Amino acid sequence: MPVYKLIDSHCHVFSHEFDEDRLNVLKRAYDIGVVGVIESALDLKTALKVLREVKYPSSNIKIYLSVGLNPCCITGSIFNETYSFIEENFRELTAIGEVGLDFYLTQDSTGREKQISYFKRFISLSKEMNLPIIVHSRSAGKYAIQILVEEKAERVLLHAFDGSFKSAKLGVENGFFFSIPPSITYSIQKQRLVEKLPLDLILLETDSPSLSPVRNIRNTPENLVISLREVARIKKIDLINVAETVFRNTVKLFDLKNL
């Protein structure tokens, strides 16, 4: 085991892409220092699968459950079902998310307005339940941050933020956290963002199976170490130092226990 401990603050390892080899994937990640993952379930079937794993763990990695919805595909009934599930199970949850805005996939104003109104309801639920909120904000970073500030969101993670530092700045001023995926290896936008973000607001994520260090291959939580290396390189800070700070940031935001 390495000397540092890492937590994947946002991934989807319980999605069908990992049905063949989930245990091996988790084991490989554990061997390189990943002690915990925050799994974002985007449907209730997956959420139940994760809850079972939380109760009866099959690997050494600690699994935490977050429940949310892909902003592009919400219908009224799916929203209501998910909302009630979160209300009923909030004690078992570590966060709400991912939820938010996808202005890349949704271009029309009616669709965007709908996303904004669901997003606001998830923000108020997160405050009511005192759960952090993991935010998806594709081509909508500036709007998402504005809404979070207006709605007085308190514990926020902007995952794979795709905007400039200028768009992120209001979030930084409000103490929002930003998680950095392995796609930073080729994303100039993410490299520039990390350059300017304070280390005290940085977390690491893989978003597995997406956002791998090389385009179009399946991402896995062991690639978290690639995000770590890149952040250390860009910030010109010792790797162990970065790992420890980021671990502390993650525990603080999600109030994680037993790690």
Ligand SMILES: [Zn+2]
């Ligand atoms: Zn995701």
